[in-house]
Amino acid sequence: MKILKFLCCLIGLVMMGSCSLEPKVPDGEFLIEGCLKNVENGTVIKLLCSEGTFEKLVMCDTVINGEFSFRDTITTGVRKFTIGSSSNGFPSTLLSVWIASGTKTSIIGEDRLIRTWRVQNDLLEQREQNKLGEAVREEWQKLAPLMIKEDSLKLEANKYSKGDVKKKELRIEYDSIQVLQKAIKAEMYQKTLAALKDMPITSIWMKAFIPYARFLQDKSGSPMAQEVHALFNRLSEADKQTELGKAILEYVNLPTPVKEGDDMADGDLYDTEGHLHHLSEFKGKYILLDFWSQACGPCFASLPEMEEIMELYKGRMEVVSICVDPEPLWKSFVAEKQMKGNQWNEKRKSNTGLMVAYQVNGIPAYVMISPEGKIMKMWSGYGKGSLKKRIKELIL
Numbered sequence: 174m175k176i177l178k179f180l181c182c183l184i185g186l187v188m189m190g191s192c193s194l195e196p197k198v199p200d201g202e203f204l205i206e207g208c209l210k211n212v213e214n215g216t217v218i219k220l221l222c223s224e225g226t227f228e229k230l231v232m233c234d235t236v237i238n239g240e241f242s243f244r245d246t247i248t249t250g251v252r253k254f255t256i257g258s259s260s261n262g263f264p265s266t267l268l269s270v271w272i273a274s275g276t277k278t279s280i281i282g283e284d285r286l287i288r289t290w291r292v293q294n295d296l297l298e299q300r301e302q303n304k305l306g307e308a309v310r311e312e313w314q315k316l317a318p319l320m321i322k323e324d325s326l327k328l329e330a331n332k333y334s335k336g337d338v339k340k341k342e343l344r345i346e347y348d349s350i351q352v353l354q355k356a357i358k359a360e361m362y363q364k365t366l367a368a369l370k371d372m373p374i375t376s377i378w379m380k381a382f383i384p385y386a387r388f389l390q391d392k393s394g395s396p397m398a399q400e401v402h403a404l405f406n407r408l409s410e411a412d413k414q415t416e417l418g419k420a421i422l423e424y425v426n427l428p429t430p431v432k433e434g435d436d437m438a439d440g441d442l443y444d445t446e447g448h449l450h451h452l453s454e455f456k457g458k459y460i461l462l463d464f465w466s467q468a469c470g471p472c473f474a475s476l477p478e479m480e481e482i483m484e485l486y487k488g489r490m491e492v493v494s495i496c497v498d499p500e501p502l503w504k505s506f507v508a509e510k511q512m513k514g515n516q517w518n519e520k521r522k523s524n525t526g527l528m529v530a531y532q533v534n535g536i537p538a539y540v541m542i543s544p545e546g547k548i549m550k551m552w553s554g555y556g557k558g559s560l561k562k563r564i565k566e567l568i569l
Contacts, residue, residue, distance in 0.1 A: 227468025
């Protein structure tokens with residue numbers, strides 16, 4: 174009887190011990206477990222991965238009792254994913270999560286302010302990402318509610334027609350929120366620069382530095398430009414030869430911006446076969462530049478109308494579609510959609526080149542160039558029929 178009792182106790186202790194151990198994630202798999210407070214059941218959380226200029230949905234899970242999880246296979250190497258949600262009350266932003274084979278990642282959040290959620294795993298990349306996140310946590314707590322309010326104002330304003338008094342009131346409130354956001358973002362920029370000073374040069378460091386690299390051409394002597402140059406000088410020659418380093422170097426010699434009335438800016442452009450082209454090939458005709466990405470809804474919506482314009486002005490005008498997506502994604506999309514005309518790409522490591530020259534800050538963006546090579550008009554945005562109307566006004 175004593176032996177039986179001893180065995181029962183031993184089995185119980187083994188079972189208790191096994192329950193207290195965290196489940197091991199097998200090689201070739203990853204596990205992400207989230208624990209959230211103040212987030213309603215039924216909220217959809219998305220796991221995404223970057224493909225060029227857009228985020229591709231990998232899988233979704235629904236929050237139940239404050240919990241969500243993602244588990245899937247993964248090949249060797251460390252990869253960056255993002256977590257987001259389009260449910261009501263979430264800001265339009267994403268949380269960076271680094272994963273690798275055999276890793277378990279825990280995400281803990283107190284509310285819907287997704288960029289303030291804490292991500293924990295054993296990866297060096299995640300620890301470096303967390304340093305940058307912690308540097309601006311306070312600012313994100315201020316900014317995220319403003320982003321949520323901004324989205325709600327847009328939806329509310331869409332209910333009213335142009336010129337309506339209520340729409341004007343909403344616009345005034347929207348503009349005031351934009352001012353507040355700009356001030357908070359300025360604080361975030363400074364704190365991020367300060368954090369980068371103390372961090373080692375890694376791929377995380379260089380990705381965080383790229384948005385500031387435009388200041389490398391700033392000759393004004395502004396404090397931010399001086400700080401960016403000091404950070405750039407930390408890069409070794411080996412760092413500059415990496416893919417991210419080459420992207421940063423593209424900002425060292427940015428083209429001079431042009432404006433309406435100036436001579437057109439030109440550069441190296443490649444078709445899907447890899448042949449080199451220049452805009453000057455079409456001098457003597459009108460040239461319409463179309464900066465686009467497959468991740469841009471309005472860009473995609475404009476395709477049928479753009480093809481109509483190509484046919485309507487055939488012989489008088491050449492449309493040059495300049496895709497800002499990475500080469501493989503661009504080529505596959507052009508082939509899949511059987512896109513016509515001059516489908517070209519600068520094949521750059523970052524959005525520099527002609528995008529900077531023509532001051533493209535949002536897509537779709539369009540530039541009309543005269544047969545003499547002068548810039549007639551630059552504009553952005555698309556609505557049904559807007560291209561036909563604009564081209565008709567410009568081509569006599």
